[in-house]
Amino acid sequence: MTHASDVLADTASPEKATPVVTFESLGLALDLIQAVDDLSFTHPTTVQSRVIPLALTLQDKPVNDLMVSSRTGSGKTAAFLLPVLHTLLLQQQAQEKAQAEEWNAKVAQALANGEEPPKRAKRKNPTQQRHFKAATPGALILCPTRELAQQVANDAIDLVKHCRGLRIACVIGGMPYPLQIARLNNADLVVATPGRLLDLQRSKNIQLDKVQFLVVDEGDRMLDLGFADDLAEVHQLTSNRRQTMMFSATFAPRIQQLGARVMRTPQRVQVDSPQERHSNIKQTLFWADNLHHKRKLLDHWLRDTQIAQAIVFASTQIDCDALATDLQQAGFSAVALHGALSQGLRNRRLNALRDGMVQILVATDVAARGIDVPNISHVFNYGLPMKQEDYVHRIGRTGRAGRDGIAITFAEWRERRKILDIEDYTKQTLNSEMIPGLEPTQRAPRAPAPGEQRLFGKPLGPRSNDRRAGGPPKHGFGGNARRAGPRPAAKAARAR
Numbered sequence: 292m293t294h295a296s297d298v299l300a301d302t303a304s305p306e307k308a309t310p311v312v313t314f315e316s317l318g319l320a321l322d323l324i325q326a327v328d329d330l331s332f333t334h335p336t337t338v339q340s341r342v343i344p345l346a347l348t349l350q351d352k353p354v355n356d357l358m359v360s361s362r363t364g365s366g367k368t369a370a371f372l373l374p375v376l377h378t379l380l381l382q383q384q385a386q387e388k389a390q391a392e393e394w395n396a397k398v399a400q401a402l403a404n405g406e407e408p409p410k411r412a413k414r415k416n417p418t419q420q421r422h423f424k425a426a427t428p429g430a431l432i433l434c435p436t437r438e439l440a441q442q443v444a445n446d447a448i449d450l451v452k453h454c455r456g457l458r459i460a461c462v463i464g465g466m467p468y469p470l471q472i473a474r475l476n477n478a479d480l481v482v483a484t485p486g487r488l489l490d491l492q493r494s495k496n497i498q499l500d501k502v503q504f505l506v507v508d509e510g511d512r513m514l515d516l517g518f519a520d521d522l523a524e525v526h527q528l529t530s531n532r533r534q535t536m537m538f539s540a541t542f543a544p545r546i547q548q549l550g551a552r553v554m555r556t557p558q559r560v561q562v563d564s565p566q567e568r569h570s571n572i573k574q575t576l577f578w579a580d581n582l583h584h585k586r587k588l589l590d591h592w593l594r595d596t597q598i599a600q601a602i603v604f605a606s607t608q609i610d611c612d613a614l615a616t617d618l619q620q621a622g623f624s625a626v627a628l629h630g631a632l633s634q635g636l637r638n639r640r641l642n643a644l645r646d647g648m649v650q651i652l653v654a655t656d657v658a659a660r661g662i663d664v665p666n667i668s669h670v671f672n673y674g675l676p677m678k679q680e681d682y683v684h685r686i687g688r689t690g691r692a693g694r695d696g697i698a699i700t701f702a703e704w705r706e707r708r709k710i711l712d713i714e715d716y717t718k719q720t721l722n723s724e725m726i727p728g729l730e731p732t733q734r735a736p737r738a739p740a741p742g743e744q745r746l747f748g749k750p751l752g753p754r755s756n757d758r759r760a761g762g763p764p765k766h767g768f769g770g771n772a773r774r775a776g777p778r779p780a781a782k783a784a785r786a787r
Contacts, residue, residue, distance in 0.1 A: 312340045318347055319373055320380050322453040327369075330449060336366035338562045339373070345558065346374035346536065356535040356554035360542050361562040362687065368446050371506045371536050375430045376447065378504070379479050380454050382429070387456075426460070426475035427501040431529065432482045433522070435512040437463040437634060438641065439660050443508065444482040462487050462497075465634025472496050485513075485521035492528065499528040507553070509660055510539040510546055511680060519549070526553040540680050572690040574698045576710065576721035578731045585701045586617075589673055591726055592699055593623060593651065599668040600644065602688050603653045606674030614673065615653040625651035656681050665691055672700040675709045679716035704733055 312335055314327050335343065338361040345357060361367045398408045432447075434440035444461035451457045460478035462471055464487045475481070475497055481488075491497045505525070507513065513522060535554045539546045542559065550557050579585035593601065603618075605611040608629040615627035626640045626649050643649045645664050652662075656676060670689045676682050690696025700721060702710050714720055725731070 314373075317343050317373075319343070320377050320454075322380065323373060323377060323450060325453045326450045327373075329452070332369075336370075338365045338367050338560075339370045341560055341562065342367075342370040342536075343374050345560070346371070346534070347377065356550075356557040357537070357560060358542065358546075358550050358554065358557040359536065359538045359560045359562070360540065361538060362540070362683070365562060367538050368443055368508075369450070371432070371508075371538065372443070372447050372450055375432075375480065375504045375506065376450055376454070376457065379429050380451075380457055383456060383479070424476075425495055426478050426481070426497045428460070428478050428481040428497070428499075429501060430480040430504040430506070431488075431499065431502045431525075432480070432506040432508060433485055433488070433513070433525065434482060434508050435484070435516050435518065436657055436660060437465060437484055438637070438657065438662060439509065440482050440484050441638070442663055447480060447482065462491060463634070465637075485518045485525065489521060489524060499525070500531060502529040502531075503533045505529050505532050505535045505553075507535070507537040510537045510549060511541065511543065512660060512684075514545055514549065515678065522549065522553060540683060571694070572686055572696040572698050574686065574700070574719070574721055576700045576702060576723045577725070578723060578733075579701050579703050580731050580733055581703060584729070584731065585673065585703065587729055588701055588726065589671060590621065591729060592669070592671065593618070595669075597668070598650070600647070600649075600664060600666045601651050601669040601671060602662070602667055602685075603651060603671045603673050604676070604685050605653060605655060606677075608655055610674055611653050611655050618651060618653065623651050624649055625653055628652055628654040628657065630655065630657045656685070660684050662688055663691060664688070665694065667691070668694075668696060670696065670698045672698070675700070675702060675706055675713075679713050682713045683717065704731075 314324050314332070314335055317335065317340070319327075338359065342357065342359055345355075359367065359370070361370070394411075401408050432440075432443055434443055440461055440463050444459055447459045451459060458478045458480075460471075460474045460481045462475070462481055462483035464484055466487075468491075471487070471491070475491070481497070488497070492499060507522065513519075535557075537546075537550055537554065537557070542561065577588050579588060589603065592598075593603075603614065603625075605614055608631050611627045611629045615625050618625035626643065628637060628640055632640075640649065640652070641662065644652050644662075647666065667689045670686050672682070672685060676685060686696070686698035689698060700710075710721060
């Protein structure tokens with residue numbers, strides 16, 4: 292959250308001081324402000340104070356689409372939910388007012404004609420097939436994973452608790468079709484994963500031609516999971532929309548290309564850069580000789596009494612299950628979470644984590660986005676991520692809501708190239724530490740000198756056959772001199 296002391300002001304000219312940004316000053320509907328107050332949010336975060344005014348002021352005129360880069364845990368979910376819900380709420384109120392005026396006119400006309408006033412039609416049961424109508428939401432939010440979609444939908448439900456008649460629906464894979472179809476009835480805002488959304492659209496259970504606002508959350512992850520074609524199809528189905536907002540970790544070239552395909556002259560909003568992220572999270576690196584050594588390091592850390600709840604990230608589903616089983620046998624309260632589990636089981640284990648019934652969650656990168664549990668004090672990278680961006684999202688599971696967090700990374704010597712890539716991406720150096728009695732037996736890789744070459748993360752030093760390095764050039768490749776003259780074998784051959 293942003294506090295008043297964080298707002299820059301001109302102290303020399305008090306009359307020109309920048310006013311403190313509040314949710315009221317952003318012009319949001321009172322029902323939404325009341326819900327924000329119930330959630331104990333006093334001031335908007337940086338991304339909220341920058342994105343919400345842009346989205347709100349562009350609603351009554353030709354809009355510019357928004358591309359937003361913001362770190363995990365910065366409050367970006369509310370940054371796109373609040374302006375979208377504000378617009379839907381105003382439209383609903385205007386529609387109800389028009390319908391009330393039309394009904395009052397009919398009643399007045401009937402009374403003037405000396406007739407009985409008309410009676411309102413009874414509400415039809417939407418669960419009956421003959422009364423079914425395809426959902427026509429006004430806003431659509433796409434998320435790459437089921438957990439993230441559920442988290443966004445829960446946040447939206449919390450924000451509309453005082454908004455009468457504004458309905459939220461969540462559409463994800465792994466859930467029964469009849470249940471989701473029933474929840475889609477009269478939905479104003481739909482949060483969905485692309486696959487299940489298009490399945491329901493093809494079966495004519497939802498129509499997307501009335502969508503006014505399209506939000507693509509975690510656009511980089513969408514591309515990683517192969518949703519590019521699905522995004523293109525959704526883009527065509529919602530071609531009449533008014534505004535598109537895309538949130539991503541970076542403005543990487545692939546994200547810019549995606550934005551160019553689905554957005555009209557997007558306006559960029561970059562809240563932070565990789566090197567500015569997670570200043571409230573202490574990041575530490577522990578080198579391990581092998582997998583057995585790494586397991587001992589993890590066991591030592593998990594027995595720290597200061598750990599409230601923790602997430603241990605594994606690289607594969609097999610490693611995730613095996614590690615969770617080992618921790619359970621060692622006496623830890625641990626469960627596994629990965630994409631091969633049924634959605635019902637994933638939901639139950641996440642709920643157990645949120646309710647404090649589970650202390651340690653062992654997960655693959657399916658949990659790197661969309662899990663918001665304030666009590667997570669530690670994140671452990673037991674297996675390194677495949678992409679540097681996922682490291683940022685992993686450690687973002689701790690240190691949320693203004694709290695401090697601890698991120699521990701375990702790496703073997705053969706993985707030093709990945710560590711260097713992570714440091715290059717975040718523009719931060721992971722400080723290496725050792726635990727007394729668990730020190731690595733191998734020597735840590737030496738840091739390169741300025742301008743020194745590297746080969747797979749290993750310093751090479753100056754080239755020996757480079758005249759600028761000093762000394763005469765040597766024969767051969769890589770500085771390995773050969774003896775002048777013919778080879779001994781060649782001499783023997785000529786002698787014969």
